[in-house]
Amino acid sequence: MKSRVLVALLALLTVVSLFAEKFPSKPITYVICFAPGGESDITARLQQPYLEKILGVPIVITYKEGGGGAVGWTELVTRAKPDGYTIYGTNLPHTILQPLQGGVGYKTEQINNIYFFQSTPCVLAVSIDSPIKTFQDFVEYARKKGVVTLGGSGQPSANSFATLRLAKLTGLNITYVPFSGSGTAVPALLGGHVDGLMTYTTMAVQYKDKMRVIAVATEERIPLFPDVPTFRELGIDLVEKAYRGVAVPPGTPADVKRVLEEAFRQVNNNPEFVAKMQEMGFVIENYDEAAAAKLVAELIPYYKQLWEETQGK
Amino acid sequence: MAGLQYLAYGFAQFFVVKTLLLMLGGVCVGLVIGALPGLSATMGVALFLPVTYWLSPSESLVFLGSLYMAAIYGGSFSAILLRTPGTPSNIGTTFDGYPMAKLGRGWEAILTATFSSLYGGLFGLIMFLVSAPMLARVALKFGPPEYFWLGIFGLTVISSLSRGNTLKGFMGGLIGVLLSTVGVAPVGGNVRFTFNIPELIGGVGLIPALVGLFCIPEVIDMVLNRSKKQLFQEAKVQKGIIWKTFTSVMKKQVDLLRASIIGFIIGVLPGAGGNIANLVAYSEAVRASKHPEKFGTGIPEGVIATEASNNAVVGGGFVPLMTLGVPGTPVDAILYGALLMQGLRPGAELFTRRADVVYTFIAGVIVATFVMVPIGLAFGRAMAKFITKIPLSLLAPTVLFLTMVGSYCVSNNISDVYMMLILGVLGFVLRKLGFEAGPITLGLILGSIIETGLVQGLLIGRKLAQPWLIFLTRPLCWVFIVLSVFFLFWPVIMRKRMVVSGGDQK
Numbered sequence: 042m043k044s045r046v047l048v049a050l051l052a053l054l055t056v057v058s059l060f061a062e063k064f065p066s067k068p069i070t071y072v073i074c075f076a077p078g079g080e081s082d083i084t085a086r087l088q089q090p091y092l093e094k095i096l097g098v099p100i101v102i103t104y105k106e107g108g109g110g111a112v113g114w115t116e117l118v119t120r121a122k123p124d125g126y127t128i129y130g131t132n133l134p135h136t137i138l139q140p141l142q143g144g145v146g147y148k149t150e151q152i153n154n155i156y157f158f159q160s161t162p163c164v165l166a167v168s169i170d171s172p173i174k175t176f177q178d179f180v181e182y183a184r185k186k187g188v189v190t191l192g193g194s195g196q197p198s199a200n201s202f203a204t205l206r207l208a209k210l211t212g213l214n215i216t217y218v219p220f221s222g223s224g225t226a227v228p229a230l231l232g233g234h235v236d237g238l239m240t241y242t243t244m245a246v247q248y249k250d251k252m253r254v255i256a257v258a259t260e261e262r263i264p265l266f267p268d269v270p271t272f273r274e275l276g277i278d279l280v281e282k283a284y285r286g287v288a289v290p291p292g293t294p295a296d297v298k299r300v301l302e303e304a305f306r307q308v309n310n311n312p313e314f315v316a317k318m319q320e321m322g323f324v325i326e327n328y329d330e331a332a333a334a335k336l337v338a339e340l341i342p343y344y345k346q347l348w349e350e351t352q353g354k
Numbered sequence: 355m356a357g358l359q360y361l362a363y364g365f366a367q368f369f370v371v372k373t374l375l376l377m378l379g380g381v382c383v384g385l386v387i388g389a390l391p392g393l394s395a396t397m398g399v400a401l402f403l404p405v406t407y408w409l410s411p412s413e414s415l416v417f418l419g420s421l422y423m424a425a426i427y428g429g430s431f432s433a434i435l436l437r438t439p440g441t442p443s444n445i446g447t448t449f450d451g452y453p454m455a456k457l458g459r460g461w462e463a464i465l466t467a468t469f470s471s472l473y474g475g476l477f478g479l480i481m482f483l484v485s486a487p488m489l490a491r492v493a494l495k496f497g498p499p500e501y502f503w504l505g506i507f508g509l510t511v512i513s514s515l516s517r518g519n520t521l522k523g524f525m526g527g528l529i530g531v532l533l534s535t536v537g538v539a540p541v542g543g544n545v546r547f548t549f550n551i552p553e554l555i556g557g558v559g560l561i562p563a564l565v566g567l568f569c570i571p572e573v574i575d576m577v578l579n580r581s582k583k584q585l586f587q588e589a590k591v592q593k594g595i596i597w598k599t600f601t602s603v604m605k606k607q608v609d610l611l612r613a614s615i616i617g618f619i620i621g622v623l624p625g626a627g628g629n630i631a632n633l634v635a636y637s638e639a640v641r642a643s644k645h646p647e648k649f650g651t652g653i654p655e656g657v658i659a660t661e662a663s664n665n666a667v668v669g670g671g672f673v674p675l676m677t678l679g680v681p682g683t684p685v686d687a688i689l690y691g692a693l694l695m696q697g698l699r700p701g702a703e704l705f706t707r708r709a710d711v712v713y714t715f716i717a718g719v720i721v722a723t724f725v726m727v728p729i730g731l732a733f734g735r736a737m738a739k740f741i742t743k744i745p746l747s748l749l750a751p752t753v754l755f756l757t758m759v760g761s762y763c764v765s766n767n768i769s770d771v772y773m774m775l776i777l778g779v780l781g782f783v784l785r786k787l788g789f790e791a792g793p794i795t796l797g798l799i800l801g802s803i804i805e806t807g808l809v810q811g812l813l814i815g816r817k818l819a820q821p822w823l824i825f826l827t828r829p830l831c832w833v834f835i836v837l838s839v840f841f842l843f844w845p846v847i848m849r850k851r852m853v854v855s856g857g858d859q860k
Contacts (some may be wrong), residue, residue, distance in 0.1 A: 077400045077688045078690050078691030078694075083691060083694060083695065086403075086407075089404070089407075106556070107537070107559075108545075109538055110544055142543065142544065143542075143545065144545030146552025146555065186817065187817075190816065196541070197543060198543075215814050218810050219541050220813055221540060224681065224687070227680055228493075228496075228674070228811075229497060230676065232495055232497055233494075234498060247679065247694075247699060248701075250701070251701075259464075269565070314721065315582075
């Protein structure tokens with residue numbers, strides 16, 4: 042009698058484990074390598090309900106902040122299980138710049154991005170009360186004062202490189218003041234402690250009534266700020282942005298990656314999600330695993346060169 | 355007064371059963387999270403953020419706000435009963451709360467913390483309603499040079515935190531500052547003092563440090579002494595003690611008010627929070643006292659100062675968050691995210707366009723502050739009973755287990771647990787050598803504020819002939835310079851005064 046129950050149980054277990062083969066069959070942990078409330082977190086939060094619907098399992102968002110993301114990404118490549126149940130938000134150019142700078146426990150190539158879903162272009166903004174109304178005003182102001190200070194998020198970062206490039210291309214004496222995040226730089230602008238910010242479109246949207254955007258670092262004008270010229274229009278070849286995506290630990294099986302990749306693609310094709318993201322100033326990007334790898338490969342030499350140029354500055 | 359009308363509307367929301375239940379839930383969750391060493395208010399709010407997606411904006415904020423307020427208060431329980439601050443906002447509560455518990459006055463200490471938290475919490479929220487837009491503008495005047503001096507001023511607090519040996523206090527503070535330099539630099543991003551150990555990139559986390567430095571030495575003591583008699587005397591329960599404590603706390607209006615004002619102001623400044631406020635408030639209480647030598651021996655004034663101030667921080671932090679859209683404390687940064695997720699943009703127009711949300715939120719947290727008193731007392735009573743009744747052979751491992759869970763939960767990282775244990779053993783040794791955990795943690799908290807302010811200030815100062823002049827050319831800076839110098843020499847002044855008064859008696 043007992044043995045029959047055992048056999049039945051075993052059979053049941055086999056069936057269950059056969060079903061378990063199908064990915065995903067349990068909650069997926071989505072690790073954000075920054076503090077809650079930032080751009081990476083907000084995106085993940087917006088994706089969460091759609092991902093849950095598509096994948097049919099709960100998505101648990103956790104935080105592993107520290108070292109500008111380096112703590113989490115080191116864990117991603119060294120300790121996380123490659124079974125698809127732990128995925129990490131990743132950022133460019135961070136994962137290129139940090140290994141260049143050294144001291145972190147991962148290499149750029151080890152980050153297996155499976156999707157880049159959004160980006161935030163850099164914008165040059167001043168306080169709404171500032172006498173600077175246009176980029177020409179900004180140039181004159183910088184010439185007259187001798188030095189102009191621009192706050193931004195982190196160093197090295199898309200903000201810091203955009204600032205350094207701007208200084209180089211215009212010949213102006215610009216000092217970059219790094220803050221711990223794009224949000225913490227805002228009070229420094231509003232309180233008049235810096236002359237302007239090199240920040241992201243998301244911030245410019247959030248503080249629309251307190252900041253004046255005077256130039257955007259994109260190829261073409263952005264719909265959110267139709268009246269603001271691009272740097273290229275102003276004769277300055279400056280295009281700079283931060284990308285955000287998601288990565289899996291090295292060695293994750295290809296079929297698992299396909300499932301996740303497809304899920305993120307579907308979220309990005311949901312009109313409701315896209316509308317919410319664009320309203321907040323995000324630019325929707327669609328780089329699947331292959332395209333993401335190509336993008337990173339293209340950006341590495343670009344940032345290496347920038348890095349070398351700015352060393353010792 | 356449209357504001358009053360909306361506030362009335364906000365209070366009316368509490369006749370809606372759902373809102374009321376959410377607030378009760380927030381209070382209960384907050385109390386438990388606060389009381390568990392390692393789980394801070396910041397984490398609690400972040401953990402429960404996803405729960406709020408299905409709620410309306412005001413319901414979501416009421417829930418998270420109640421959780422926040424209750425967590426800051428709940429942290430006092432473990433500070434008093436285990437000498438471990440439940441959240442970084444309760445560090446100072448260990449100084450007098452724990453000695454009180456040792457003397458068998460643990461229940462009285464919890465009552466004192468409760469009524470002070472109620473007072474501070476309400477004070478902060480009412481001040482928010484009265485003065486928010488005006489203060490938000492002042493907060494913006496605080497730039498990197500001011501934060502640098504604020505940090506330096508904060509360090510002078512050590513002179514009153516270190517009982518007996520001020521020099522050892524400052525050395526402890528220095529150890530904390532050194533610990534704060536490990537990992538990625540707050541400005542510039544270069545990696546320092548990690549000795550090529552990837553686990554150190556993130557630096558020494560405040561929560562693992564708190565739990566390690568405060569709690570582990572206590573557990574080691576428990577095991578070494580093997581006698582709980584020395585740790586706790588049976589909590590005496592006197593009849594009418596609740597009312598008696600309430601009246602005696604409320605009589606200390608000056609102490610309550612001073613601590614609440616300090617908490618509120620520090621809350622308004624973006625970037626500083628309850629972790630600094632409770633220590634500054636404690637130190638100011640020592641300075642203002644007629645019997646400073648009694649602090650640290652287990653007097654209610656010490657608990658009043660820290661617990662009133664940390665709850666006043668809550669309302670203070672809402673000022674820049676709601677009026678400027680600039681988060682004042684780490685918790686406010688998460689609330690900021692919560693607002694964005696709900697499609698609300700924090701900032702001045704939130705008051706005009708969505709006044710219903712703002713005032714329901716504030717009304718909700720006011721109600722929650724009252725509600726947390728009876729729930730907190732029941733919870734605190736149970737915890738006090740549990741800790742005094744449970745045999746030592748169970749208490750020590752239970753506490754150790756909680757500290758490990760708490761440190762692990764900070765970022766689901768086992769290296770935080772190792773860090774906590776290493777700092778714990780270090781803390782035990784340092785304590786035997788006369789270095790207290792208070793100054794060390796203060797140094798750890800202030801180290802990065804000072805460094806950030808210094809480097810950013812020097813960069814901003816490039817507009818001047820000499821960049822460092824920026825630290826001396828701004829009026830607000832001088833306020834802190836004068837305060838720092840005065841308080842640095844405070845122990846010397848005190849000694850002189852005591853010698854003089856002692857001489858008079860002869």
